[in-house]
Amino acid sequence: MIKFYKHRYIYFAISICIILFGITAAFINGIQLDIQFKGGTILKYTYATTINAEQTEKIVEQAVGRNTNCLLQSNMAKDEKMLIVSLAGNEAITSQEQEAVTSALTKAYPDAHLALSESLTVEPFIGRHFFTNGLIAIALSFLLILMYVGFRFKNIGGLSAGTMAIVALFHDVFVVTAVFIIFKIPLNDSFIAAILTIIGFSINDTIVIYDRIRENERLLGKKVPTEELVDLSINQSMMRSINTNLAVFASITVIYVFAQIYDIGSIRGFALPMMFGTISGCYSTICIAGPLWTMWQNHKKKQNGIKPA
Amino acid sequence: MNSKRVFFVTVLITAALFCISIMGLKIGNFEIKGADQMRFGIDIRGGVEATYEPKDLGRTPTVNELEAARAVIETRMDAKNITDRDVTVDKNNGKVIVRFPWKSDEANFNPQKAVSELGETARLTFRDPDGNVILEGTDVTKSYARSSQDGTDPCVVLDLSNKGAEKFAQATGRLIGQNIYIYMDKTPISQAIVETQITGGHAQITHMESMQAASALANKINSGSLPFSLVVKNCNIISPTLGSNALAVMILAGKIAFVLVCLFMLLYYRVPGVVACIALTLQVTGQLLALSVPQFTLTLPGIAGLILSIGMGVDANIIISERIKEELNSGKTLRRAIDTGFERAFSAVFDGNITVIIVAIILIWLGSGSMLSFGYTLLCGVIMNFVAGVTASRLMIRSLSNYEKLCRPQYFGARRAG
Numbered sequence: 001m002i003k004f005y006k007h008r009y010i011y012f013a014i015s016i017c018i019i020l021f022g023i024t025a026a027f028i029n030g031i032q033l034d035i036q037f038k039g040g041t042i043l044k045y046t047y048a049t050t051i052n053a054e055q056t057e058k059i060v061e062q063a064v065g066r067n068t069n070c071l072l073q074s075n076m077a078k079d080e081k082m083l084i085v086s087l088a089g090n091e092a093i094t095s096q097e098q099e100a101v102t103s104a105l106t107k108a109y110p111d112a113h114l115a116l117s118e119s120l121t122v123e124p125f126i127g128r129h130f131f132t133n134g135l136i137a138i139a140l141s142f143l144l145i146l147m148y149v150g151f152r153f154k155n156i157g158g159l160s161a162g163t164m165a166i167v168a169l170f171h172d173v174f175v176v177t178a179v180f181i182i183f184k185i186p187l188n189d190s191f192i193a194a195i196l197t198i199i200g201f202s203i204n205d206t207i208v209i210y211d212r213i214r215e216n217e218r219l220l221g222k223k224v225p226t227e228e229l230v231d232l233s234i235n236q237s238m239m240r241s242i243n244t245n246l247a248v249f250a251s252i253t254v255i256y257v258f259a260q261i262y263d264i265g266s267i268r269g270f271a272l273p274m275m276f277g278t279i280s281g282c283y284s285t286i287c288i289a290g291p292l293w294t295m296w297q298n299h300k301k302k303q304n305g306i307k308p309a
Numbered sequence: 310m311n312s313k314r315v316f317f318v319t320v321l322i323t324a325a326l327f328c329i330s331i332m333g334l335k336i337g338n339f340e341i342k343g344a345d346q347m348r349f350g351i352d353i354r355g356g357v358e359a360t361y362e363p364k365d366l367g368r369t370p371t372v373n374e375l376e377a378a379r380a381v382i383e384t385r386m387d388a389k390n391i392t393d394r395d396v397t398v399d400k401n402n403g404k405v406i407v408r409f410p411w412k413s414d415e416a417n418f419n420p421q422k423a424v425s426e427l428g429e430t431a432r433l434t435f436r437d438p439d440g441n442v443i444l445e446g447t448d449v450t451k452s453y454a455r456s457s458q459d460g461t462d463p464c465v466v467l468d469l470s471n472k473g474a475e476k477f478a479q480a481t482g483r484l485i486g487q488n489i490y491i492y493m494d495k496t497p498i499s500q501a502i503v504e505t506q507i508t509g510g511h512a513q514i515t516h517m518e519s520m521q522a523a524s525a526l527a528n529k530i531n532s533g534s535l536p537f538s539l540v541v542k543n544c545n546i547i548s549p550t551l552g553s554n555a556l557a558v559m560i561l562a563g564k565i566a567f568v569l570v571c572l573f574m575l576l577y578y579r580v581p582g583v584v585a586c587i588a589l590t591l592q593v594t595g596q597l598l599a600l601s602v603p604q605f606t607l608t609l610p611g612i613a614g615l616i617l618s619i620g621m622g623v624d625a626n627i628i629i630s631e632r633i634k635e636e637l638n639s640g641k642t643l644r645r646a647i648d649t650g651f652e653r654a655f656s657a658v659f660d661g662n663i664t665v666i667i668v669a670i671i672l673i674w675l676g677s678g679s680m681l682s683f684g685y686t687l688l689c690g691v692i693m694n695f696v697a698g699v700t701a702s703r704l705m706i707r708s709l710s711n712y713e714k715l716c717r718p719q720y721f722g723a724r725r726a727g
Contacts (some may be wrong), residue, residue: 018401095359095425095541101420116421121545126360137675141668148667152660189680193610193672197465197687200668204661208628211657244624247573251566251620255613259561264555266352267609274617304555 001235004225004287005294015171016218022178027183034188037131039124041087043101046080048113061087063104064097067240082117092123128173134192136175137220142166149180149207159297163205168289175280179273190270194277201248202281205241206289212237226297230290238286245282252278254271319701323591332595342601350608350682353556354408355373355549359424361539362403369403370537378405382427389423411549420546428539433490435480435532441512443480443489444578448473452530453524458687463523464609466513467512467530482506491530499526561613566616567593570623578630584625584705588697592622595693598687611682618690624661625698629654630722633706637723646723651703657698665691 004011035042053070059304060068064087085101087093098119098127106114149165150158162171180191212233220229256271258264332345334488337594351358363370375398382405383472386394394409407427411420451468465724469477475503480489484503491499501514517523571589596615633650640651669691672684709715 092542095421095428095544097542099419099421099425115548116546117548117551119421121541121544123542128454131673137671140675141671144667144671145664148660148664189676190610192676193680193683196668196672197617200665200687202625203664204621207660207664208657211660214655236635237631238625240628242578243573243627243631244621247570247623247627248617248620250569250573251616254566254569255559255616258558258565262554262558264558264609267555267559267613268612270613289590 001237004234005232006293007027008287008291008295011283011291015077015284016289018178019171019174019236022174022181025178025182029184031129031181032186033131034186035086035120035122035127036188037127037134039092039122039127040089041098041121042119043052043085043086043087043095043098043116044118045102045105045114046117047083047109047115048081049109049111051081051083054106056083056108058234059104059108060087060101063100064093065254066093082169083114090124093121094297095121100237130189131187134189137192138195141196142169145169145199145203149210151205152207156210156217157293157297157300160300161210164289164293164296165203165210165280167292168206168284169199169202171284172198172277172280175284176273176277176306179276180269183272185269185273188269191268194270194273196272199278201278202285205245205281205285208237208240209233210299221251224302226294226301228278230294233285234290241286245278247274249278257275312708313711315704317672318363319705319708320587323587323594323701326598327590327594330594330601333601341598342604344597344601346606347597347601348606349556350554350606351408351410351547351552351610353552353607354410355421355547355552356408357410357424357539357547358406358408358543358545358720359427360543361405361428363537364540366403366537372400373396374537375403375405378537382407382539385679386427389425390427404542406687408450408706410508411546417633424541424544424546426724430540435477435491436492437480437484438487438490443484444469444473444477446530448476449530452527453515454516454518454520456523462515463517463520465514465517465523465527465530467514469512471510474508477512478506478508481512483529491526539601556612557611559609559616563612563616563619567619570619574623574626577723578626580709581626581630581633581702581706581722584702585630587696587705588626588702589619589622591697591701592693593619593691595696596689597695599689599719600686604638606682606684607686610680611686612682614686615690618687618694621665622690622694622698623660625654626702628657629699629702634722637718637721643710643718643721646718646721647706647710651699658694660690662694 008298047128047135051072053072056070057068060066060070067088068090069086071086073084074080087101098121102114102116139211146166152158153161173195176195177191179185181186185191213229216224216229216233216236234275252271252274253269256275259271329341331344333346334341361382363374363378379396379398383396385395386392386396386407386409391409394407396408397406399403399406407569409569411418434442434448435444437443448470449467450470452464455466456463481503485501485506488500488502490497491501499514501704514523514526517526567589571586574585574589576582578585596618599605600611629650632654633646636646636650636653637643666688669684669688673681673688676684
């Protein structure tokens with residue numbers, strides 16, 4: 001049996017280190033919002049010959065009079081060259097302006113076989129609206145899960161169980177966000193989806209352990225010290241936690257590997273944080289939520305004058 | 310029913326449903342579309358999604374106005390031969406959302422231009438040579454192109470409302486021999502000489518240079534009955550080649566993930582592992598049917614959600630199998646172990662699934678764009694998990710425990726020999 005409660009400070013230290021690392025990365029890299037959330041325009045063209053990015057920037061700036069950033073990208077698997085044009089501005093670019101960009105580029109590079117591959121325009125106002133909506137979604141799921149866990153685990157101290165589950169969830173949300181920041185993936189709706197999925201999935205782990213604690217408490221009675229009860233429950237459900245997480249981790253890794261090889265940006269930016277989130281979800285439940293809940297219970301017992309074992 | 314047969318019946322039902330979900334089924338008027346005929350989002354099949362908003366209106370447009378805008382956009386799309394489209398009106402936010410595919414055989418199709426042209430719906434006016442408005446676009450109920458009786462002279466026909474007919478009769482009486490100009494916003498798009506006074510409410514612009522030009526003008530006049538012009542605020546264009554590659558890749562990823570998870574379950578849990586694989590097939594089948602029967606749009610994140618729920622779906626089987634193993638190790642008989650295993654595992658599976666349902670519903674409710682599909686496949690996966698991972702699994706395991714050859718605890722992962 002692994003004594004999770006005894007080693008709790010090691011786990012807390014590890015988690016604090018990861019969180020500090022994430023915060024440092026946020027200061028160095030900054031938190032980037034995708035144009036889905038901050039608004040703007042991105043145009044992607046495939047092309048055949050060679051193109052000069054700086055020259056292209058000037059051509060586009062001349063055509064629409066907006067601050068432009070051009071990026072050239074090539075993809076091994078598809079043998080394709082991609083020109084990515086990003087336009088800034090407080091007002092959404094009109095479709096007429098988009099056309100102007102395309103025609104200016106085809107005029108400037110008549111032999112490049114420029115073809116529009118993808119374009120996305122979001123008005124800043126709507127982008128902010130999406131972003132707020134996403135944050136509301138995350139907050140709402142926290143609240144509902146706290147309520148549900150509190151209700152279902154009344155007899156093992158609903159509030160403490162719910163609160164510690166939420167602490168573990170914050171841990172996971174932090175890890176997922178840190179992955180977005182460290183790998184410089186701009187936050188977009190995949191971010192919201194990844195966070196929500198990890199929340200739903202990670203709380204699963206916590207629930208399985210709480211469920212076991214609830215059952216063991218009935219079986220063994222109240223006399224067993226809380227830490228023994230918790231350690232026993234965690235150990236009993238450990239194989240399940242590891243195996244389930246392995247299955248999920250395997251699925252999401254397959255998605256990531258394929259998205260990486262074939263350059264499917266929308267999926268890659270979502271699968272990588274999910275991979276880390278899966279590990280974090282498993283870890284935070286076993287090493288953070290259980291021991292923290294034990295500490296809370298022991299503290300309560302002490303206050304009530306019962307000596308903790 | 311003989312309990313031994315339950316397993317095979319469940320397998321057969323799963324196999325039959327799986328075949329239907331992949332290949333489709335058609336009996337008379339009843340049709341379930343196969344997996345290849347699913348309604349894919351524009352990120353898979355390529356296409357355009359644009360959100361139009363009234364330009365400089367300063368208020369939320371009324372439902373009628375939005376419906377008019379929708380009708381106009383649809384008319385214009387008809388004119389462009391875009392039939393497979395989806396035009397929805399967002400009443401609360403006063404927007405018209407237009408989605409249409411960019412087919413891979415349309416090499417000359419310019420999606421950017423199409424988006425602009427659809428939004429070109431502007432204030433349409435008929436003016437006299439001094440620039441006074443004599444007729445508004447709203448006075449025109451319908452406009453269409455027609456060739457004259459001998460087929461040589463293309464013209465545009467205008468049907469006017471009662472009020473419009475009155476105004477037009479008055480104006481044409483005053484302007485015989487002079488030009489009437491048609492403006493879209495501030496741009497003149499056409500002009501015509503008034504030959505006689507037009508009183509009947511039917512006007513014709515004759516001598517158009519071609520039938521094509523006539524129908525183009527008729528289209529523009531039609532959009533003039535819209536009380537405001539539209540501007541594109543959000544727009545997403547994806548080329549069909551980009552999307553179809555991504556689909557093939559994601560399908561392959563899904564197959565590999567499925568095989569990996571199944572292999573793991575078989576090797577680790579043996580008999581309950583076999584049951585888990587069948588349950589997983591049933592779960593995926595249910596998800597596919599939940600997509601194809603109501604023709605719910607499936608996007609790339611939606612497929613990711615499907616693959617993810619393969620991993621999450623086995624959780625129920627893992628919890629149950631672990632529990633059965635434990636009960637066996639504590640000395641129970643196989644039958645008792647299976648029953649108590651399911652009983653004790655159920656509350657954990659139930660609570661776990663409810664929390665995923667909570668986040669999936671939030672995703673569907675508040676998520677934007679392609680994430681809707683992700684929330685939907687996730688939700689269907691969890692609901693199907695109750696059916697497949699819990700109920701069907703229990704039926705199958707109980708049925709299999711009736712076969713004496715399989716009744717060895719080590720086949721269920723227990724330590725002791727049977």
